[in-house]
Amino acid sequence: MAEIRAQIIASYGRRYVVRCDDGRVFDASTRKKRVDFACGDWVDIQVLNHEQAVIEDYRERHSLLYRQDAHKSKLIAANVTQLFIVTAAVPTPSEMLLQRALLAAEAADIRAVIVLNKSDLPQSAALAEQLSFYRSLGYTLLSVSALADVGALREEMQGETNILLGQSGMGKSTLTNALLGGDYARVGDISTALDSGRHTTTHAQLYDLDADTQLIDSPGLQAFGLHHLQAEDLAHYCPDMREFIGLCRFHNCSHRREPDCAFKAAAVAGEIRPQRLAFLQSVIDELAG
Numbered sequence: 409m410a411e412i413r414a415q416i417i418a419s420y421g422r423r424y425v426v427r428c429d430d431g432r433v434f435d436a437s438t439r440k441k442r443v444d445f446a447c448g449d450w451v452d453i454q455v456l457n458h459e460q461a462v463i464e465d466y467r468e469r470h471s472l473l474y475r476q477d478a479h480k481s482k483l484i485a486a487n488v489t490q491l492f493i494v495t496a497a498v499p500t501p502s503e504m505l506l507q508r509a510l511l512a513a514e515a516a517d518i519r520a521v522i523v524l525n526k527s528d529l530p531q532s533a534a535l536a537e538q539l540s541f542y543r544s545l546g547y548t549l550l551s552v553s554a555l556a557d558v559g560a561l562r563e564e565m566q567g568e569t570n571i572l573l574g575q576s577g578m579g580k581s582t583l584t585n586a587l588l589g590g591d592y593a594r595v596g597d598i599s600t601a602l603d604s605g606r607h608t609t610t611h612a613q614l615y616d617l618d619a620d621t622q623l624i625d626s627p628g629l630q631a632f633g634l635h636h637l638q639a640e641d642l643a644h645y646c647p648d649m650r651e652f653i654g655l656c657r658f659h660n661c662s663h664r665r666e667p668d669c670a671f672k673a674a675a676v677a678g679e680i681r682p683q684r685l686a687f688l689q690s691v692i693d694e695l696a697g
């Protein structure tokens with residue numbers, strides 16, 4: 409039987425939903441035990457019947473976004489060109505997670521954009537102020553409200569393959585629905601009479617915004633392991649630190665106690681934020697440990 413090209417539009421652990429170029433959609437499994445495919449992957453499938461297919465292999469990826477803790481790696485999405493890191497004043501946002509996601513995007517060569525959602529909430533002003541620092545690093549920071557207007561976000565996504573990523577409850581699925589103009593993704597509303605419990609997104613799902621623009625809504629993240637990165641590369645992924653690479657006396661400088669450390673000197677001179685250097689060191693420690 410001939411193989412057909414399809415794209416993975418949903419991934420549930422080892423089960424997938426794939427869509428062919430002609431629009432047909434199949435539930436798909438894989439032959440091998442441990443093959444990692446991700447939402448957004450282009451794959452070759454064998455059609456079994458009108459509902460089911462088997463994924464044979466994936467095609468060359470333009471990008472792969474993933475995270476890795478000490479034990480295992482988790483594929484987040486394949487072939488995305490832009491990562492939208494969604495944060496909000498409520499629930500409590502983690503700037504550490506934001507910085508880690510930025511690092512992962514740089515490492516995967518994917519453009520990162522910071523989305524400050526829930527701008528309708530009064531607490532958002534302080535967060536906007538705090539996050540404006542990342543503009544100085546060259547990142548676009550968009551303040552939006554999923555409940556009001558997502559036009560600026562829509563514009564930023566045009567023509568690209570985009571993913572919304574961030575902590576649970578920040579409004580990724582609400583943004584997805586606002587961008588799609590309908591109730592497609594389940595959002596974490598507190599129970600109604602018929603349907604109780606919070607709806608948290610449990611799998612990555614790809615949607616078409618138009619013929620040229622795709623959007624992946626993803627489950628909330630609590631941690632973003634960076635074990636797939638090399639400690640010596642980390643400064644390259646930090647736009648505020650790049651210019652100091654290679655200027656320390658020791659080429660393997662840990663930027664801590666060594667004499668003539670360009671990074672420490674830059675922190676003292678106010679050219680690098682001390683918190684950013686502390687962040688870099690915390691990731692270096694994690695990779696070493």
Ligand SMILES: Nc1nc2c(ncn2[C@@H]2O[C@H](COP(=O)(O)OP(=O)(O)OP(=O)(O)O)[C@@H](O)[C@H]2O)c(=O)[nH]1
Nearest residue numbers: 526554576577578579580581582595596608609628
């Ligand atoms: N005030 C306000 N509330 C919002 C906004 N966007 C989302 N919310 C609310 O925030 C809650 C969580 O929204 P979700 O869209 O489910 O969040 P999520 O990021 O998809 O969460 P996970 O799927 O768990 O990762 C819901 O109660 C939304 O109604 C916004 O712009 N303003």
Ligand SMILES: [Mg+2]
Nearest residue numbers: 580581608609
């Ligand atoms: Mg969600």
Ligand SMILES: [Zn+2]
Nearest residue numbers: 656661663669
């Ligand atoms: Zn140094």
